[in-house]
Every structure is written in C-alpha cells, then in structure tokens.
Amino acid sequence: MFGTSGIRGPVGEEVTAALALSVGRAVASDGYDRVVVGRDVRESGAVLIDALTAGLRECGADVLEAGVAATPTIARTVSRTNADAGIVVTASHNPAPDNGIKLWDASGKAFDPEQLEAIAMRIDGDEYDPQAWDGQGSSESLADATDRHAAALRESVSLQESPSVVVDIGNGTGGITARVLSELGCDVTTLNGQQDGSFPGRPSEPTRETLAELSALVAATDADLGVAHDGDADRMQAVDETGTFVPKDVLLALFAREAASDGDAVAAPVGTSMAVDDALAAVGASVTRTRVGDGFVADRTTRPDVVFGGEPSGAWIWPTETPCPDGPLAACKLVELVADRGPLSALVERVETYPIRRTSLEVADKTAVMDRVDDRVRKRYDDVDALDGVYVDLDDGWFLVRASGTEPLVRVTAEARDESRAERLEAAAVDVLEQAIEAASDAGRQSDHDGGREADTITPDRP
Incomplete structure (x- = not known):
C-alpha cells in the first residue's frame, strides 16, 4: 500500500475517498490523537481531505487543518504544534490525474516502514476504533502555517548581496519561495505562479527537460540563477545564470560540501555519483549511503555525525532545520551560496564529474x-x-x-x-x-x- 513516498496513484482507481477515510481511521485508531492535515493544489485533494478528516475525527483524533500548503510547511507544523502526526494529501511530482497520501511523525519526519506497516495492517484488517458521539475529535484551522514557515526560512539564511532570481513555482505550492526571497531583498521573477492542479505550465516534476522555459528566461535576462519546485514544493532543482541546468549530483555535491566539515557524514542513496564522495573528501567528510527514497535519507540524518541528506531527485534535508525535504529552504540556501560564492556556473565547474x-x-x-x-x-x-x-x-x-x-x-x-x-x-x-x-x-x-x-x-x- 505504502511505497517509498507514501500512497500514490490515479484518483478514482487506486486513490479514492474510501481509501482516505480508511487512512484517517487507521491513524487515529493507532494512537495518534492530534494530527495536522493539509494538501497540495490538486482539486481532487479537497474531497480526499474531507474523507481523511472524517476518518480521523470519527476515531477520536483532533485535527489541525493547514489547508493548501507546501508539504514542508505542513511537516514543520507537526512539531511546532506538538501534534502526534501529520498527513499531506499530495502526489508530489506525479502528473495531474494522480493524488496520494503521505504521513509524518511527531518530529516532522516521514513515517518509517514499521509505522507504515502498522497503519496498513489496520486498513487490511478493518481494525478501527470509532468513538461515540461525545468522543469524536475536534477540528481547528491553522491560518499561520505558511507564515511560520516563511519566518523560519528568513532566519535560516543571511544575504550580504541580493541576487536576481527566477522562481518557477510549477503551478504548485512553492510560492513561499518567491515570497521569502523578495522579503530578503532579492529581485524575484516568478514563472508558472498561478496555483493550478492540472499543471498547465509544465509537468510537475522539475527536470532538465521540463525546465526549458525557466532556462530560456534566465538566459535571456540578467538573473543570477533560476530555481524550480514540484507540485508540493518538497523538491528543488536549479539552473545557473547562463540558463544551464545544474546536474542533480552536482547540486547534491554543492550542498553537501557547504554543510559538512572534517569528520562529518552526508546521507545519500545508493547510485549517487562519485562526484559527491570526492567533493566531501576534499573537506574531510564522507558519504553514508541509504536505500533510495527521501524517507530513508531522512532516517539516516538522525545520526549525530550526519549533517545533511540529499537525493539527486531534488530532495534536500538539513536535519538541524527540519527532517522533511524542504524545497523552499533549499532554494534559499542556494541563493545564499551564490550571493557568497557565485556565480553558480563557476561553482558547478569546480565539481569534478565522471561518465x-x-x-x-x-x-x-x-x-x-x-x-x-x-x-x-x-x-x-x-x-x-x-x-x-x-x-x-x-x-x-x-x-x-x-x-x-x-x-x-x-x-x-x-x-x-x-x-x-x-x-x-x-x-x-x-x-x-x-x-x-x-x-x-x-x-x-x-x-x-x-x-x-x-x-x-x-x-x-x-x-
């Protein structure tokens, strides 16, 4: 039922209101009494959230509703509000016909395999604990979730210079990136900024191929870099000031080398390029490899010697900030790096790559x-x-x-x-x-x- 990134599939086939209701019932019945919920911009998410919330409340959980927001916004809100869990209705970078459900623990980290198995077993066995009329859970709106996330992002970086940045929001929930960079003094241009779950501007997943418009716009202007998100903004990819897509492993190497120092470790999945190992070796750090999936990378970042975790797909984790991949945080960190060390093309050239x-x-x-x-x-x-x-x-x-x-x-x-x-x-x-x-x-x-x-x-x- 749960893959490496939760439940995902076509709406009305694999992902239904009945499934969302079951997940809500199972989470509440498994002892999670206070749960943050939110969704991405897909219209199908409204129905799924209603069913999910009904299941949670029916089995006694109090629900904190974050509304339409970036996945990292919702994950951060779990720990900030002392909730027991978080649930995001999102298919992340999947195409518009899909939707999904992803679960977060009390720290804001994705549920581990054992936690997911417990929920799946309850659903398979129809093992729920519905409450009587006077034992059902409450519902509370959280109007400040995005504002609190934005404040945390502003505190996470310090810009001595204010680069010009193009932000490709991809019609999703990543508008927080443009907002924060503007508040930090950057000259920001947005692309595909209107929220639309059909993703009319480009496919939701940011790749070299799907970011052609971003590359062209950056190359045609005086922008210092461009950044792009997927539908729920847990991913971030980038282009340099010439409009050239930054190779995914190179971006991982840049973030890793900036975060690590002598004796530190960086978590990355098997299949990560030797370029990352070499970049870290230059500062006395090393790579610790994990299974593929940002949840496995996040698990590894809980070790005391691991200072950063990254998956070349665009999931970047700074564990002292949040255990959730945070695309807006990554965008702010990259802008800070360019302001301090840029231009981005020169930083990329210093990372040796291999066939x-x-x-x-x-x-x-x-x-x-x-x-x-x-x-x-x-x-x-x-x-x-x-x-x-x-x-x-x-x-x-x-x-x-x-x-x-x-x-x-x-x-x-x-x-x-x-x-x-x-x-x-x-x-x-x-x-x-x-x-x-x-x-x-x-x-x-x-x-x-x-x-x-x-x-x-x-x-x-x-x-």
Whole structure:
C-alpha cells in the first residue's frame, strides 16, 4: 500500500475517498490523537481531505487543518504544534490525474516502514476504533502555517548581496519561495505562479527537460540563477545564470560540501555519483549511503555525525532545520551560496564529474531476477552491497542493478572515472542481468513443465 513516498496513484482507481477515510481511521485508531492535515493544489485533494478528516475525527483524533500548503510547511507544523502526526494529501511530482497520501511523525519526519506497516495492517484488517458521539475529535484551522514557515526560512539564511532570481513555482505550492526571497531583498521573477492542479505550465516534476522555459528566461535576462519546485514544493532543482541546468549530483555535491566539515557524514542513496564522495573528501567528510527514497535519507540524518541528506531527485534535508525535504529552504540556501560564492556556473565547474551510464531491461518477475543477479554478482566481485538492489564498488568505478519500484523494469547504472571504463562496467552489469533474466525464465518454464530445477552457469567476467 505504502511505497517509498507514501500512497500514490490515479484518483478514482487506486486513490479514492474510501481509501482516505480508511487512512484517517487507521491513524487515529493507532494512537495518534492530534494530527495536522493539509494538501497540495490538486482539486481532487479537497474531497480526499474531507474523507481523511472524517476518518480521523470519527476515531477520536483532533485535527489541525493547514489547508493548501507546501508539504514542508505542513511537516514543520507537526512539531511546532506538538501534534502526534501529520498527513499531506499530495502526489508530489506525479502528473495531474494522480493524488496520494503521505504521513509524518511527531518530529516532522516521514513515517518509517514499521509505522507504515502498522497503519496498513489496520486498513487490511478493518481494525478501527470509532468513538461515540461525545468522543469524536475536534477540528481547528491553522491560518499561520505558511507564515511560520516563511519566518523560519528568513532566519535560516543571511544575504550580504541580493541576487536576481527566477522562481518557477510549477503551478504548485512553492510560492513561499518567491515570497521569502523578495522579503530578503532579492529581485524575484516568478514563472508558472498561478496555483493550478492540472499543471498547465509544465509537468510537475522539475527536470532538465521540463525546465526549458525557466532556462530560456534566465538566459535571456540578467538573473543570477533560476530555481524550480514540484507540485508540493518538497523538491528543488536549479539552473545557473547562463540558463544551464545544474546536474542533480552536482547540486547534491554543492550542498553537501557547504554543510559538512572534517569528520562529518552526508546521507545519500545508493547510485549517487562519485562526484559527491570526492567533493566531501576534499573537506574531510564522507558519504553514508541509504536505500533510495527521501524517507530513508531522512532516517539516516538522525545520526549525530550526519549533517545533511540529499537525493539527486531534488530532495534536500538539513536535519538541524527540519527532517522533511524542504524545497523552499533549499532554494534559499542556494541563493545564499551564490550571493557568497557565485556565480553558480563557476561553482558547478569546480565539481569534478565522471561518465555515468544508465539503461534498463523489462522483466516479468523482478524478485526472481534480482535474486539471481545477487547470486551471480557475489560470485564475481568482493565488494557487494545489497542494501537496495545490488551495488558493486570497484576502485575506479561502480555499478548498481536495481528493480524499479513502480514499473516492470530492472535498471542498471554504472559510473567510472573515464568513459571506456564506464562502458565496460555497464556491459558487465547488463551481462549479469541478461543471464539472470534468462535463468529466471528457464526456471519458470521448467517449473511449469515438470517442477525441475534450472541449470545455472556463470560466464567469464568482462568488466
């Protein structure tokens, strides 16, 4: 039910008012007595919030309604109001037909897998605790949630100069970024600033491809940089003063190096570029790798030596500020960095990058294939990590074979310090994957025929 980022799917099919009602009932029945709720700009969110709130109150929880607001605004509000949990109705960067539900604990961090499992079990078992007429929860409006978030953002940065910034709000809830940067003295131009859950300006997810208009506008003006958010503003990506998209791993390296010092660690998922390791090594810090998903990165930032967490998708976490990915905070931090050290293009050039290659193959049974990938890789290589997929660390590069969480695909990523080595590592990983796919297919056919056992062979290593 809950993926790495909560519940998401098409409205009316996977995501319904009945599901939202069940989530509300389950959260309240599991002992969360005071719950902050809010939503992004999708029109379907109004119905889902009504159902969610009804479920919470029916089972005795008091509800604090933050209204339409950025996800990090709502997550911050949980701890500020001493609530037990927070729930955001959002599909984040997914397209307009989708919606979803994401849960936050009392600290403002995403629910961990155990907490999510407890909620899912209640829903599966229809195990709720509805209250009598005099035991149902109350409802209270929180009119100041965004104002309080904005105040915290203003306090988090100090600008000696006031750069010119283009903010691509993406028709979502990220208008707080433009507001705060203006209040800090920046010359701010907004793009796609009207809230509209159909996302008419561009697709909700900010990528190199979807930010073409932002890139063109920055390049055609005297702006010092451009920043962009997804629909619920938990993500942030950027373009430099020439309109060039800042590579995602490079942006992670810039944030990480600025946050860390000698002996510190930065949390980042498997598959993160060696550019981040090298940037941190220069200041005596290191990377601690996690499973893919901002919730896993957030969990790692609770360790005392971890000063920053980032996922190249655009989720950036400063744990002393908030355990939630905060796109507006990231935008303010980047503007501060440019004001102090800019221009952004020069900062990007100082981060050494390496050839990285990606491909994917369609598979029928991801679990069976990945089991065979793990077995083959361990027979070939010494330094293997199965934290999330199968990750092989070599002296001059690495590769990762990982099943998609949403599609019938297994993805291969390989990086090395020169192009030819990256190609060879990719070829070696694809070779392992193709053998695993064939073996899984043969085993399935053999099992269908007579229950026999596959013959498993290993071809020579070709990295």
